[in-house]
Amino acid sequence: MRVAESEGAEDRKPRSDEARSAFTAPPGTDPGGPPEEDHPSSEFAIPPGMAAAQTEPEGSAFVHPSSYSAHQPGTGYPPGQGFPGGRMPESPWQDRMRTMLRMPVGERPVAEAAAKPDEAGPPVGRVLDLTLRIGELLLSGGEGAEDVEAAMFAVSRSYGLDRCEPTVTFTMLSISYQPSLVADPVTASRTVRRRGTDYNRLAAVYRLVADISAPESEITLEDAYRRLAEIRRNRHPYPTWVLTGAAGLLAGAASTLVGGGVLVFFAAALGAVLGDRLAWLSAGRGLPEFYQFTVAAMPPAAIGVALSLMHADVKASAVITGGLFALLPGRALVAAVQDGLTGYYITAAARLLEVMYLFIGIIVGVLVVLYFGLQLGPPLDPETVLHITERPLVQIAASMVLVLTFAILLQQERSTVLMVTLNGGVAWVIFGAMRYAGDIPPVPSTAVAAGVVGLFGQLFSRYRHSSALPYTTAAIGPLLPGSATYFGLLSIAENELNKGLGSLTNAVAVALAIAIGVNLGSEVSRLFIRIPGAAKRSAAKRTRGF
16 A cells, blocks of 8 residues: 555656656657667667668678778768769878868768777777877968868778868867767867977878878877877977078078179078077067067168168168068968968968968068168168069079078978979069069969969879978969068158058068969869869858858
């Protein structure tokens, strides 16, 4: 009797929120089947009426795979339309991953191999951590957001995590993995706090990603972690004194490019070396990059002003222009425009803001020196800046030396220095032919030359199966608007604001022409290099109005 009363009291107790869940049958109704946990709605469940999993062959959607590897098709997630099988065609991993990133999740092909079978499934936490660490090295090295996402996607799929969504912004990397439609997602993130220019390390990371995503790869997680640690520990390919000397040679070659002689070459080189040492000293004291660029711009400007005050029979303005070539942030500008053109607007805006701050730092450093120089002596002649003596052979040689030293400053592999030097020399020949021989304005001439840089850089990268940055960044060095920048700054220092702002606007237009030309050249190369058997790479549709 007491038992019956107890049961009746239990029935009269108020239900909890869990009891009122949408998955609980209301009171007085027949549940009509087994409990929900015994009847999962995952796409990996065996439908009613099907035979047991043991009767299905290996590779069926209704049996657990024997390995979580990217080289064996056979997950419960069906491929999208347009793909004959569960694997992407054999082509460079950059092409395959870029194509898949533009697809909706439901249309992506099934994942292909984990290097080692593991009946418990892939270690999700470690795979996500490895993916984020690889993405961090690529993003901090200056790689574009789309290429970083492609690399992260390649690594996660190669270890069996096919339902992953990587996200890249300027300082944050995140990746989310959802095992199935009804399972809780796992998300990890990593912040990029330090950036550097080491293309040797960038190339090593690309090789690691290529080895991990190769169809015949047997690289385990432990092997990948070990190689990644070796990449982080590797020393730079060039010592500090070589980098300082390269900065001086770059400024000297740039001064020769704009009409300077032998004395101007050595004066510009000395100014750049002093500026480089001051920047290193500021970095060692923890000063932000804005102040590092400001102090680095002062020594070349001071030497140029001193030569003008001494009435030396040299083109003193070329000394300052050469120093500006060594400081202008062309690499960051190209990356910013590339991210904007590929649809990564947050990252592009952040990169452009960084470029603006660095450019303002250079302007402040040069303007301070020019202002004091104008107070001490006769005004400088701005017209001598724009008058460049045409010396085709000397300028071609100077452009190639400039590219060579720029490549050393970017810590490139020695095997890539020759190719990028030739690429920069060809770009300057095209620019000189259009600008001086054809009398075409500087903006379209620069855009065409930069397009050639992007085209050949992409072809070189396909040939070497590596990033395109080592073959394009240094090659745009001779095209940077150093003369227009100095002319604008000198005009502002002489209180001619309209003329100065107009020249700086022209410099910005030339810089944007470089960035757009490089990106357009890369895209043109993809039109001629088709992925065998793959679907066409879809364009970004996020901003279309229909």
